[in-house]
Amino acid sequence: MQKISLIAIAAAFVVAGCTMEPHYDRPAAPVAATFPTGGVYDTQPAAAAGHTANGVAAADLGWRDFFVDPRMQELIEIALKNNRDLRVSALNVEEARAQFQIQRAQLFPTLNAVADGSRARTPADLTYFGQTLSSTYTVGLSASWEIDFWGRIRSLKDQALHEYLATAQARKAAQLSLVSQVADQYLTVLAYDDLLKVTEDTLKTAQDSYRITKLQFDTGTGTELDLRQAQTVVEQATANQQAQARLRAQAENALVLLIGEPLPADLKPGLPLNDQNILTDVPAGLPSDLLTRRPDIMEAEEQLLAANANIGAARAAFFPKISLTGTFGTESPTLGGLFKAGSAAWSFAPSITAPIFEGGTNIANLDLAHVEKKVQIAQYEKAIQTAFREVADGLAARGTYDQQIDALARDTQAEQRRLDLSELRYKNGVDSYLTVLTAQTDLYTAQQTLINARLARLTNLVDLYQYLGGGWIEHTGDQPRPADAPTDYGSASAPVAASAPPAG
Template sequence: MRKHSLIAVAVTLFSAGCTLQPHYERPAAPVAATFPSSGVYATQPTASGAASAHGQAAADIGWREFFADPRLQRIIEIALANNRDLRVAVLNVDQARAQYRIARAELFPAIDAKGGKSVTRTPKDFSQFGQTISEQYTVGLEASWELDFWGRVRSLKDQALEQYLSTAQARKAAEIALVSQVADQYLQMLSVDDLLKVTEDTLKTAQSSYDITKLKFDNGTGSELDVRQAETVLEAARANQQAQARARAQAENALVLLIGEPLPADLPTGRPLDDQGLLTDIPAGLPSDLLTRRPDIMEAEASLLAANANIGAARAAFLPKITLTGSGGTTSLTLDGLFKPGSATWNFAPQITLPIFEGGQNLANLDLAHVQKNIGIAKYEKAIQSAFREVADGLAARSTYDEQIAALERNTFAQQRTLDLSQLRYQNGVDSYLQVLTAQTNLYSAQQLLIDARAARLANLVDLYTALGGGWLQHTGETPRPADAPVDYQAAQATVPASASKAAPAKAASAS
């Protein structure tokens, strides 16, 4: 009865215990209240045709709605199922969850069943009745429990929880980044394909020009200078073709690494580079929105909260540590007497430990905890600043690419007309062949610049979509998954998206 009373008192004291964690206040965002909107940012594109975000935030737009290319959609789906870095991120969440459960278990009493036998030899001169060998059998339960008056164990539990949540956000950030990386690499492949096509057309034209000038030279009506000038264009195009073929193979290898398996032969037919149909009018919102849209920012804040909780544990280390230990069971000199009346035994041993001299260890641990929190604050603020910069850069690029591409298209048209007119003037004997070669080289350069700008514009739209927090949802309108809940995209694809692409149940519930 006395033991139960002591336990009840301990539970009351424990429930009334305090915590020494500092009060957490979210650091102010070290960025402007709004994104830039004047000058280079002033002209943002509107929806093109039926492709419109309809005012929805990027985080609410599914990647299947953002990417209209069915081939790209299938490749992203494969990557989300097979990418090894993403698998590691998922396993890191499982690891952090287990570490949190270990820390949480320290809040509860540890109870062990114990049975044993001891054999003791006593010198004959000290033994009774001449019996030098004695045996003792014990069976019972042992329990120990630290009374967390100062919140040390709870602070360590909170630290482990925040580290787990930080790891979960890192896993979410890894998935969003993977979607962006796959899309960027796919668009890079398409741009190289277009460059190869332009180079192939240039090669045909250059080969034809070279054959004509060579024929004239062989017949004595042309000069060797015309032949060599035609040859320079031809060989330059051949060199570019080899470089582009190499870039195409390497781009595909990079994509294969991202998706975690060779490109399947049964992929859907894709769209050309200039008809990807990406959403161009996603609203930027406010910088404060990034705090809830960007998992990397939430990851940094969770790490900061973990460092804040660790200060509570470091402070509690200066105060007394109270532990209750006890055991109860039966003891007998013979095995068959363990459970006979009168064999019961119990022991209750509360213990208090007060640190007096630790060589400065506790003070150093507290200083370390404060430094780690300051580091966490700096990382959190840097995450916000980096996110702000990425969005601002994306908005500046989105505002200028359309006009740049329109100018490059006009330039390409002008270069094509220049080549046509130069060929006509050369055929009529007005200009030298050098004018034709110059026009041909300029047209080739203009075509490459146009393709590069189109690819860069699409990459900018993809990067801005992810910078604003998009890429976590598969379909617009579905319930967002918790950060620690991966989803089987291959299984989800076999169902109706509107009803069956719901989020996986939150594993976080099992850790709370």
């Protein structure tokens, strides 16, 4: 009767879910309620060339709808299958899932089959009836269970669960970052293509000018000064061409690393840098939206919840541990008599272990748990502040790049006209050749500046898409999969598909 009452009380405590975890209150977001307004923030671009977000938030906007370049889309698709960093992130999720399942299993009793046999000899003067040899055979079941009265195991299970969910959010953040990195790197390769084209055109023009000035010098109608000035432009353009060719090759190598395989020979045709019609009107929403859109913020909050659960486990360590162990089976001095009538045997052994003196270990563990929670609160708040800053910076850039590029384009046109006029004046003997060389150099600089500004504008749009939580779904309208969804890489080195996400 006493045994039945103890089990009933234990079951009642387990069902009630007793825990000593502190009540969790989400920390207030340490940022303004809205993103900055006025000045550069009020000149956000509208939809470009009919390609519009239609008010859809970045997190609900598929990356195939955000990027229109078919080659870029194909590269992103390959990277999502092959990138090794993303694969490690997915494997980390599987590892954290297994750790959670191990911790959760401690809530339940363990049951083992037991078979044992022993044979012993006892000195004759220590035995009755001269029986010096004895044998014992046992077959049965053994069970043990720590009753979680104070919620210690449940808190450890909650801690493992939140760490698992944090790892899943880290994997999601890794995918968003990968989509952005592939797009940025692809655009960088295109920018180097444009820079090389400008440099090659400049080099060709400089070589033509050098040949003319050399001919004039050789015939005595030109000066050595003009010749050497023309030569400097040729040498500078040649050096720039080699440097840009090197950087272009290295940029392609970085792209290959991101996609996880050599660039396929049958890639779809791409678009030039200036024709990348990336969405420009993705709405920013409110800073509070980032709490549900940004996986890095959700990861930080899961880590905070894990630290909160750890406090419950540290508190429960001050209270007694109650365990139940028992066995049931058959026991016999002979192997053949194990299952005969009257051979049944059982034992039941409840135990209580109460901490009395542990040198302050439990107090120190509780203090540590409180400090770790404070650390996680600070990191959670920093994640929000970082996200707010990244989005605000992206909006400031998005509000200024179009006007800057328009001005740089007009400046490039003016520099081209200036070069044309300088050449005309030089041919008519009005100006020296130095005026032509200066105009040529300034045009080259203006062209490079314009290309770099176009690249910066596009990469800012890509990064802002990531900062707002975009890049998780492929097509707008797709049902977002859970952050811990299994990944099938379709290769021998791929992780084994995991079971359904565990319940909390």
